[in-house]
Amino acid sequence: MNYGLIVIGGGPAGLKAACSAAEKGLKVLIIEREAQLGGILKQCVHDGFGVIRFGEKLTGPEYAYRDITEVKRLGIECLTGTFVTGICDKDGGFVVETTSAQGIRSDFTEKIALATGCRERTPRQVNIHGTRPAGVLAAGACQNFVNLKGLLPGKRAVILGSGDIGLIMARRLTLEGAEVIGVYEAKATPSGLQRNIRQCLDDFGIPLHLKTTVTDVYGDKRVEAVRVSAVDDSMNPVGEGEIVECDLLVVSVGLIPENELAEKLGLQTDPATKGIAVDQYMMSAGKEGVYAVGNALHVHDLVDYVSEGAATAGADAANTRKRSLVKVGAEGLMYVVPQYVDVSDANEKKTFYMRAPRDMAVASVKLYADGELVAERKLKNVKPPEMLRIQFKFRASDSITLRLEEEE
Ligand SMILES: Cc1cc2nc3c(=O)[nH]c(=O)nc-3n(C[C@H](O)[C@H](O)[C@H](O)COP(=O)(O)OP(=O)(O)OC[C@H]3O[C@@H](n4cnc5c(N)ncnc54)[C@H](O)[C@@H]3O)c2cc1C
Incomplete structure (x- = not known):
């Protein structure tokens, strides 16, 4: 079959990109x-989704249901139970290869949106020593067991990492009757949103131990204990630490954009986000016709912004643009998305997503074009876990830089 846009991934990013493209008249396949x-x-049965987009606190399934209803209303074709195994260039477009219970299939599309979400970092990626007993789970996998399969994977849990999924699972496991001994975080500040620290740990009396990590796992068939140790400023364990008895270690140590398919297409990636480098319409800087949206582009903390970026990409898929890309410099920032801007439509408001490298009480983000300050936004209470979203108008120029500066 031939499509105007094939969207790979049917999460909130893929659903919204598909709807926006279909509204512009494209033939779309998810x-x-x-x-x-x-x-x-x-699997996110807690509420807190959609506050910005819908002005309501929805659960994950409720949020998804709204977009799925829209996909159905627009008559968008969907292939579920189908895995994309390969993409290659063909005749100015792409051939997408899939495999499913029905067999192998190839479809042609003019444009592609990569909406494949992200992966969880594993315990092996954070150097935990010991045997490989049952009872060591990534937080998302633990959430899947509890919320989708109705299984409680342990009764006495230690949580490593204070990312949002770990915090949410600390509360979830407690509500399901398990004892959560504590959340251990190697950094000096929590990685999750402030509201999750309050609602998931403080409200349930679960202690958060900062500058502490898990160094060893003990147990043969099943986890019996872990060793937790304080860490120095370089995050190296110091002292002997202490043994904490538990039968479950939940690891919540970060997410990485899922980019296997982007690698197959040889797309330029950004080492800071681990996603591909894009322009303000989320189109790959290196390859026209390929978009990346949602957590496949950069890890978002709020789904509302996932949908916002995906809507921009989907609507753009119906356009033909002659691009004139300028790289966006990021100074004092952990990263900025988009990494490039197409200055052919300058003077229009564009949205930039970025993260600060550390906590700042008062700061400002300044936009420079050809070295001249053209816009500035004051910010209060800046924290790395909370993504910054700032809209700027920029003018056509040869260089664009965003600079985050801490203020007194
Ligand atoms: C545990 C947890 C709690 C969260 N809590 C909140 C919250 O309270 N409030 C909030 O606003 N946000 C929250 N978020 C963030 C928000 O849910 C995510 O940012 C959002 O779901 C990301 O959407 P996505 O479409 O990019 O990725 P996903 O939802 O991960 O969807 C990606 C899809 O792509 C599919 N896929 C991947 N590879 C392939 C392939 N090769 N072929 C076919 N399909 C493929 C996957 O099966 C998946 O369905 C939470 C996230 C998590 C993980």
Whole structure:
């Protein structure tokens, strides 16, 4: 079959990109490897989704349901239970290869949106020593067991890492009757949103131990204990630490954009986000016609902004642009997305997403064009876990830089 846009991944990013493209008249196909659409939202039974987009606190499935209803209303074709195994260039477009219970299939599309979400960092990626007993789980996998399969994977849990998923699972496991001994975080400040620290730990009396990590796992068939140790400023364990008895270690040590397909296409990636480098329409800087949206582009903390970026990409898929790209310099920032801007439509308001490298009480983000300050935004209470979203108008120029500066 021939399509105007094939969207790979049926999570909130893929659903919204598909709807926006279909509204512009494109023939769209969504390909999802799981049996149902909705992505990670299917297992997020807590509320807090959609406050910005809908002005309501929805659960993950409720948020996904709204977009799935829209996909159905627009008559968008969906292949579920179908895994994308390869993409290659052909005749100015792309051939997408899939495999499913029905067999192998190839489709042609003019444009592609990569909406494949992200992966969880594993315990092996954070150097925990010991045997490989049962009972060591990534936080998302633990959430899947509890919320989708109705299984409680342990009764006495230690949580390593204070990312949002770990915090949410600390509360979830407690509500399901497990004892959560504590959350251990190697950094000096928590990685999750402030509201999750309050609602998931403080409200349930679960202690958060900063500058502390898990160094060893003990147990043969099943986890019996872990060793927790304080760390120095370079995050190296100091002293002997202490043994904490537990039968479950939940690891929540970060997410990485899922970019296997982007690698197959040889797309330029940004080492800071681990996603591909894009312009303000989320189109790959290196390859026209390929978009990346949602957590496949950069890890978001709020789904509302996932949908916002995906809507921009989907609507743009119906356009033909002659691009004139300028790289966006990022100074004093952990990263900025987009990494490039197409200055052919300068003077229009564009949205930039960025993260600060550390806490700042008062700061400002300044936009420079050809070295001249053209716009500035004051910010209060800046924290790395909370993504910054700033809209700027910029003018056509040869260089654009965003600089984050701490103020007194
Ligand atoms: C545990 C947890 C709690 C969260 N809590 C909140 C919250 O309270 N409030 C909030 O606003 N946000 C929250 N978020 C963030 C928000 O849910 C995510 O940012 C959002 O779901 C990301 O959407 P996505 O579409 O990019 O990715 P996903 O939802 O991960 O969807 C990606 C989809 O792509 C599919 N896929 C991947 N590879 C292939 C392939 N090769 N072929 C076919 N299909 C493929 C996957 O199966 C999946 O369905 C939370 C996230 C998590 C993980």
